Ligand SMILES: Nc1ncnc2c1ncn2[C@@H]1O[C@H](COP(=O)(O)OP(=O)(O)OP(=O)(O)O)[C@@H](O)[C@H]1O
């Protein structure tokens with residue numbers, strides 16, 4: 001009997017249950033995927049040396065799960081509300097609360113188990129298929145071969161926990177509520193928003209504050225990039241921005257519609273008043289929820305943007321940090337043998353096409369370093385200038401190594417060129433400086449910070465060859481170009497690293513090293529993969545939850561809305577008019593928490609552009625709007641599809657058309 | 658007199674295949690401008706169906722309906738909604754008002770749907786809400802009103818567009834007898850002051866007695882018709898009782914009488930089977946008595962149906 005009832009009920013409310021079910025299944029799938037990434041063995045290799053990373057990721061899943069649990073219990077209560085009257089009727093017919101609880105649990109268990117199954121299956125697809133496609137698109141080499149049992153177990157536990165939490169909340173409600181409350185819960189008296197104008201002002205002020213926070217954040221980005229500020233202020237600004245975002249949406253939900261309603265002359269034509277009233281009720285009751293959704297969605301948008309921007313940045317950084325396939329260096333006096341040995345080992349792995357050798361020279365002076373003022377403190381502490389000698393490079397050497405990388409050769413006419421590897425080098429007023437060497441004076445020509453990393457000094461000075469000729473060659477560099485054949489970069493890195501360690505032990509100090517482009521790429525790819533996947537899955541979960549809440553909220557009210565639309569029908573509002581009213585009613589509700597977050601892509605792209613500009617990654621500046629646009633487009637498309645589904649179900653529910 | 662409504666040979670079937678219910682069976686009737694007509698009859702006789710097909714929220718199976726000479730049965734869905742909006746007013750038993758809108762917003766809604774001028778709508782709203790005594794309630798929500806106030810608000814909404822025809826399906830169904838009477842006074846004054854043509858379905862003989870004319874339906878056909886003429890309401894009431902007794906026999910008005918039974922409750926001494934006299938309708942018989950009377954008079958069928 002109970003089972004029959006349960007099945008019949010599920011069938012009758014199929015649309016709503018479908019959305020509930022799909023949400024549960026999709027969330028399961030996404031959680032499954034995230035957990036598998038975190039606990040996969042491949043990632044463990046990468047994460048091993050940074051235990052922090054795994055902790056951060058694990059904390060992220062717990063956070064996501066908490067949000068999921070909250071939202072799903074919210075969704076569960078919708079399902080309950082939808083059937084309040086039905087349950088009330090059972091109670092009046094003499095069914096006990098225990099029976100009803102059993103019924104409710106039974107239904108929910110069926111849904112939950114089915115969702116777990118479908119979710120796990122979809123998770124397999126998401127996890128392998130989606131990851132493969134995504135990584136392919138991003139040209140990242142990242143594969144996770146095996147599923148991790150720990151990840152699977154965690155997903156199952158999480159979903160079960162979430163389910164339990166949601167059911168508990170519902171059971172608690174059912175246990176306490178009166179029959180009258182169940183039967184007449186739907187007939188609540190509409191309450192007017194108190195002080196809509198206050199909320200209107202809150203909305204306006206929040207908007208202004210959001211703009212101010214945004215601008216301050218922009219300035220802080222500059223400060224971080226140029227002056228080496230720490231991130232905390234920027235993070236604080238983002239947090240404040242988030243709070244005002246929440247307030248803005250609350251103000252919007254409570255204020256705007258009510259203020260419009262107080263101006264009946266403005267928008268009462270047609271079904272205007274009706275739509276506004278429909279909205280005002282739901283919006284004002286759910287203003288906090290809408291604000292939270294806007295917050296989550298902004299998080300999703302900005303997170304996805306940031307991950308892609310970081311991905312582009314990592315790609316650019318590879319060209320910056322490892323411009324040549326191999327770059328070795330060794331201190332000349334102590335271990336020049338390192339370069340030969342490293343070359344021999346590398347030759348076993350790849351075909352070396354070209355070797356470019358250059359040196360770093362010391363004049364014995366420290367005029368340039370003294371000019372920067374950076375080391376004053378250390379010198380005063382008694383370390384002396386011996387550790388902070390100026391370093392020089394021959395113009396011919398410099399041109400030799402930059403032209404193959406696509407840079408224009410440099411011409412110096414009795415002047416010097418500063419090449420900085422640190423951005424702050426360019427902040428100094430070098431033009432005040434005159435360098436005297438062997439009776440000749442050299443004036444400042446330029447300071448550049450946009451060349452790739454070719455010398456591991458904070459900055460070095462390029463002079464004409466004859467000026468450097470008599471200086472002491474301190475370090476030797478060898479840059480290699482190779483035939484682009486695939487090889488085991490990790491193994492080569494291990495071997496070279498072994499050699500370095502041996503030389504260092506013998507040399508007793510940091511005096512040699514190497515950069516392997518292929519290996520750097522591997523490292524960066526893995527960071528990018530974790531970043532992008534993590535952000536995308538999080539964004540996916542948040543987006544999905546937002547949509548699910550909105551859809552459930554809309555659809556659970558449809559039972560009452562059907563009557564209202566029936567009245568409109570009788571009053572002679574045609575099908576078109578009712579469709580339009582339903583569209584505006586549902587669309588405004590869906591759009592409200594989504595519009596600002598999606599627009600967040602614009603400032604995100606601007607910040608990205610600024611970072612690229614400051615970080616010598618001019619090539620990627622144009623990619624920023626494309627990234628933000630694509631993220632916004634994909635999210636909007638998903639959102640729209642989901643909305644369409646909800647709209648069509650709603651349309652059927654109110655029997656329009 | 659101008660004929661506002663003409664129903665010609667209308668038949669309405671419900672269902673399909675083997676289970677077909679004939680709700681209307683070749684019914685014909687007409688309503689003239691300014692007429693206040695009540696439709697009565699036993700449960701299941703097709704009253705609501707008749708109203709629904711006139712209201713164009715349901716389609717006829719055969720026959721035609723003309724309103725102000727326009728054939729409704731030929732109109733397309735789109736024209737019909739425009740027609741409803743511009744020509745008809747509705748008062749139903751429940752679900753009349755939108756609970757999310759204030760009473761005032763509810764009343765002007767039909768004008769808004771017509772995209773009428775805002776200032777004129779305000780004026781019209783004032784006028785009808787004054788007339789129907791809901792002017793004080795305009796800023797409240799329907800949930801905050803009593804049943805009677807709600808129905809008066811619904812009436813205000815029904816006449817705010819000056820419709821050709823006001824349709825009401827058991828408008829007093831959810832009201833007690835006092836409020837029923839008050840609402841009927843309202844209908845009467847709508848009918849007189851605004852010249853509204855009203856077609857109302859009711860179970861309640863007291864309510865029916867306010868009409869100028871009462872149509873009795875049985876099995877989807879007009880079975881009898883009764884004109885008020887110059888007679889008093891009591892006289893009409895008596896005749897309604899007689900006709901309906903003949904029409905449905907015992908229990909014909911059982912449902913409709915419930916509110917009366919609950920509220921009028923003028924205690925009547927045992928054995929006083931008929932008590933039509935007295936001022937106003939206060940002397941209407943209690944439910945039990947009425948039923949008893951009808952049961953007794955059911956044999957008079959042939960006689961009554963001639964009047
Ligand atoms: N939607 C429907 N589907 C099938 N049959 C219907 C439908 N609506 C009404 N009927 C049938 O049509 C007949 C007339 O119904 P209608 O609702 O018009 O009666 P009524 O006179 O209004 O009765 P009541 O006084 O009880 O409201 C009844 O036999 C009823 O069973």
Ligand SMILES: [Mg+2]
Nearest residue numbers: 704705706826
């Ligand atoms: Mg009926």
